[in-house]
Amino acid sequence: MSETEGQRLADRLEYLFTHVQPLGRRHTLQEVVDGIKSVEEPGGTSLSVGRLSMLMNGKAPNPTLGTLRALADFFGVPVGYFVDDAVADQTMAQLALISAMRCNDVRAVALRAAAVATLSAQGLDVVRGLVEKIGRAPRGPGGTGESHG
Template identity: 45%
Template sequence: MSSPLAERLNYLFANMHPPGAPYTNGHVAEEISRGEEYGDVTLTEQYLSMLRNGRRVNPSPDVLRALAKFFAVPVGYLMGDLSAGQAARVEEEVRFLVAMRDQRVRAIALRSVGLPPEVQDSLTTIIGQFRQQMNLPADPQDAGGEVRP
C-alpha cells in the first residue's frame, strides 16, 4: 500500500544522497533528531519506515519540514501542495543533482559554459546522436525517471 508521500520519500531516498550508498532510515532519523537545525523534531527509524511504506500517511507539518530540509526540497513537495508541473520540476532538479555527481558529466557541463548558444546547441545535438547510436533515450529522464550517476 503506497501513498503519494511514501512515493516521494522513496524517490528522495533513492536519489538524494552522497555518492555511494543511499541513506538509511536510521541515518536520516538520527540526523533530523540531533538538534535544532531541523526544528527540534524527534523522528524514529520505525516511524520513518512507516512513512516510507505507506502505513503512516499524515505526519505533522514539523516532520515534513524537517524531512524537506534534510533532502533540500520544498516542503510542498512532500505535503503534496505543489501542482504536477511544480513537482515535476523538483524531480527534474533532483535528477540534475544526481547527474552532477558524475565528475565526467560535470566536466562536460562546465566546459560548455561561456560557449556561444549555437555551439551549445551543436553539442546537445552531438550528444543526442551518441545517445541514439547507443540505443539510449534522447532524454535521460525517459529511462524510468532516475538518472544513474
C-alpha cells in the same frame, strides 16, 4: 491521510532516497533520523526510525508539517515537494539531472558548456570544429579517442 496520499508520500520519499546520495550510496533510515536530530531545535520535530519506516511504506497517518519540513530540510528540497504535484515534478526533474550528472561526470561538461556560452561567434566555431574532430577520431582500446599501437 488517505491510502493514495500515504502512497504518494511514500513514493516521493523513495525518490529522495534514490536520488539524493551525497555519500555515494543510499541513506539509511537511521542516518536520516540522526541527521534530523542533529539540527533539531528544542521542542522541534522528532522522528523515529519506526515512524520514518511507516512513512516510507505509506502506512503512517497524517505526518505533521514539522515532520515534512524536517525531511525536506534534510534532503534539501522544498517542503512543497511533499504536497504539491507541480513542485514535486520540478524537484524530481532537477534531482534526476543532478543524479545523471553525478553518474556520468557531466558536471565537467556542464561547466565547460557554461564557459562556451560566453564565447564569441568565432570562438564557438572553433569549439564546434574541435568537437566534430574529436567525434571522428578513432577509438582506442580504452574507449578514448587515443590510438594505441
